[in-house]
Amino acid sequence: MLPLIGVLIVVAGFALRRNPLIVVTIAGIASALLAGMPIARIIDAFGSGFANSRSISLAFMVLPVVGLAERYGLQQRAKLLISTAAGLTAGRLLLVYLFIRQLTAALGLTSIGGVPQMVRPVIYPMAEGAVVRAYGDELPERVSDEVKAHSAAADTIGVFFGEDIFVAIGAVLLITSYVDATYHLALDALQIALWAIPTAIAAFVIHGFRLLRLDGRLTAMLASGTDKREDKP
Amino acid sequence: MITAEWIYWLAGAFFLATGVQIALDRSHAQRWMNCAFWSLLGLSFFYGSFVSVLPLWPLGAAVIAMALIAGSGLTSPGTVSTTTEAEREASARSKGNLLFAPALTIPIVTIAFALGASKVAIGGVPLLAKGQATLIGLGVAVIAALIVGVVLLKPKQPVVALREGRRLLESVGWAVLLPQMLTVLGGLFTQAGVGTDVGAIAQHIVPEQSRMFAVIVYALGMASFTIVMGNAFAAFPIMTAAVGWPVLVERFGAHPAPLFAIGMLAGYCGTLCTPMAANFNLVPPALLEMKDRYLQIKVQIPTAIALFIVNVALMLSLPFS
Numbered sequence: 001m002l003p004l005i006g007v008l009i010v011v012a013g014f015a016l017r018r019n020p021l022i023v024v025t026i027a028g029i030a031s032a033l034l035a036g037m038p039i040a041r042i043i044d045a046f047g048s049g050f051a052n053s054r055s056i057s058l059a060f061m062v063l064p065v066v067g068l069a070e071r072y073g074l075q076q077r078a079k080l081l082i083s084t085a086a087g088l089t090a091g092r093l094l095l096v097y098l099f100i101r102q103l104t105a106a107l108g109l110t111s112i113g114g115v116p117q118m119v120r121p122v123i124y125p126m127a128e129g130a131v132v133r134a135y136g137d138e139l140p141e142r143v144s145d146e147v148k149a150h151s152a153a154a155d156t157i158g159v160f161f162g163e164d165i166f167v168a169i170g171a172v173l174l175i176t177s178y179v180d181a182t183y184h185l186a187l188d189a190l191q192i193a194l195w196a197i198p199t200a201i202a203a204f205v206i207h208g209f210r211l212l213r214l215d216g217r218l219t220a221m222l223a224s225g226t227d228k229r230e231d232k233p
Numbered sequence: 234m235i236t237a238e239w240i241y242w243l244a245g246a247f248f249l250a251t252g253v254q255i256a257l258d259r260s261h262a263q264r265w266m267n268c269a270f271w272s273l274l275g276l277s278f279f280y281g282s283f284v285s286v287l288p289l290w291p292l293g294a295a296v297i298a299m300a301l302i303a304g305s306g307l308t309s310p311g312t313v314s315t316t317t318e319a320e321r322e323a324s325a326r327s328k329g330n331l332l333f334a335p336a337l338t339i340p341i342v343t344i345a346f347a348l349g350a351s352k353v354a355i356g357g358v359p360l361l362a363k364g365q366a367t368l369i370g371l372g373v374a375v376i377a378a379l380i381v382g383v384v385l386l387k388p389k390q391p392v393v394a395l396r397e398g399r400r401l402l403e404s405v406g407w408a409v410l411l412p413q414m415l416t417v418l419g420g421l422f423t424q425a426g427v428g429t430d431v432g433a434i435a436q437h438i439v440p441e442q443s444r445m446f447a448v449i450v451y452a453l454g455m456a457s458f459t460i461v462m463g464n465a466f467a468a469f470p471i472m473t474a475a476v477g478w479p480v481l482v483e484r485f486g487a488h489p490a491p492l493f494a495i496g497m498l499a500g501y502c503g504t505l506c507t508p509m510a511a512n513f514n515l516v517p518p519a520l521l522e523m524k525d526r527y528l529q530i531k532v533q534i535p536t537a538i539a540l541f542i543v544n545v546a547l548m549l550s551l552p553f554s
Binding site: 001003004006007010011014019020021022024025027028029031032034035037040042043044045046047048049050051052053054055056057058059060061062063064065066067068069070071072073074075076077078079080081109111112113115116117118119120121122124141145146148149150151152153155156157160161164170171172174175178179182183185187188191192193195196198199202203206207210 | 237240241243244247248277278280281282284289290291292293294295296297300301303304305306315316318320321322323324325326328329330332333335336338339340343344347367368370371372375378379382383386388393394395396397398400401402405407409410411412413414415416417418419420421422424425426427430431461465466469470473474478482489490491493494495497498501504505508509511512513514515516517518520521523524525528529531532533535536539540543544547551
């Protein structure tokens with residue numbers, strides 16, 4: 001049970017808002033030491049873990065493309081575009097994006113969205129443009145943070161509860177391969193994928209409902225005017 | 234045959250180019266530490282391709298060094314000259330919707346490549362390594378999008394794309410390394426036996442008789458273990474071995490397919506709530522330059538809780554009908 005101290009270090013570190021890189025490094029080393037792993041093997045584990053997880057960081061490769069387009073006004077163009085669509089509020093726009101993200105992920109097209117290549121250059125500026133059009137220029141930081149957070153959340157929730165409907169996605173294959181190997185069943189990947197549909201529909205209804213209420217929330221935040229978070233450091 | 238390693242080198246080259254730019258930037262407040270961080274990251278992407286023949290420890294030491302440099306506040310973004318807001322407004326009007334072309338090239342080429350080129354073979358050798366078509370497609374798409382961007386937007390020096398890339402990468406800062414560090418932590422936890430310990434605890438608290446209680450323990454275990462590990466994939470085998478299979482399937486006769494499918498999704502509700510899922514919950518706020526880096530998680534928690542309750546209700550009914 002001693003290695004569980006590593007879990008406590010992680011929880012305490014995040015709760016105390018220490019830098020996550022330091023927290024994670026210390027927690028990993030502590031857990032491994034308490035489990036009796038020799039130092040040399042722990043250092044090797046850092047190396048092999050990094051080498052095997054490089055694919056997660058590939059998303060940052062798109063930044064030169066995004067940066068180049070931003071230099072020539074991509075975000076401003078996205079705002080201009082939204083200003084011509086009168087009925088499209090921030091909440092409704094994100095609802096449409098949530099739907100598209102879920103649907104395309106369910107077809108296996110997870111690379112269509114994503115925060116670096118889609119939310120930052122296109123979706124977030126459009127959502128902010130919709131708020132600016134309705135309430136005038138220069139949003140307080142608290143409001144633009146809220147719009148940013150909701151733009152990223154729509155992307156994440158959309159992909160999470162869409163991708164599992166696609167048979168060849170990692171989660172589905174993990175379930176079938178683990179269960180088949182461990183318990184000698186022959187689970188059909190398609191079955192697993194189909195049983196993800198009720199949750200996917202619930203995710204769209206629940207989060208969609210919250211997105212439709214977002215516009216009212218933003219109005220209330222803008223009406224209250226004073227930036228309550230400003231006085232906290 | 235093209236493999237994902239080529240694409241890792243492309244990403245490594247971008248990180249390395251950022252390190253070199255910082256080395257040449259005399260105005261940077263923390264020039265050498267930043268240069269060291271991004272250069273080490275870039276070199277590690279290359280070194281990682283050769284760990285089958287080279288020793289692992291230099292890479293491990295480099296990873297720990299990067300975590301310590303970036304984690305103790307020794308990195309901060311420099312000032313990179315870019316266009317002003319007014320210039321961007323004017324350019325947005327003159328360039329029009331063509332501005333979307335580079336960004337849209339990325340998903341279109343990625344998907345076209347993944348679907349089309351995965352079946353191509355030259356002289357009996359497949360063009361792409363098996364199972365890596367999407368990663369390779371992303372790398373090809375980035376190069377295609379850069380070409381589209383340079384042709385359409387006509388920057389005076391095409392290398393300006395790397396400078397803009399550096400500007401965005403530096404604004405993300407230390408969060409770039411975090412998703413990979415969490416994978417390292419997951420691996421260390423597994424080797425240290427954290428998973429089996431958690432499974433043992435879960436097994437202890439499941440009562441003999443109550444099917445409902447066992448379902449709730451399975452779902453809660455999936456979500457909370459995912460919150461700790463940042464990843465439902467790590468939670469699934471442990472909770473399934475502790476509760477899902479022995480108690481729910483064997484004792485209460487649950488149908489495995491809906492139970493495990495929805496059990497995994499109960500874990501996803503945990504992913505929405507945890508900073509440990511850094512690539513989903515902490516990197517986006519950094520990329521969007523948000524002041525409150527935890528606001529995305531706060532926004533996601535109500536949906537996660539409601540959806541978790543729905544999942545429990547589904548798991549109480551569907552696997553037993």
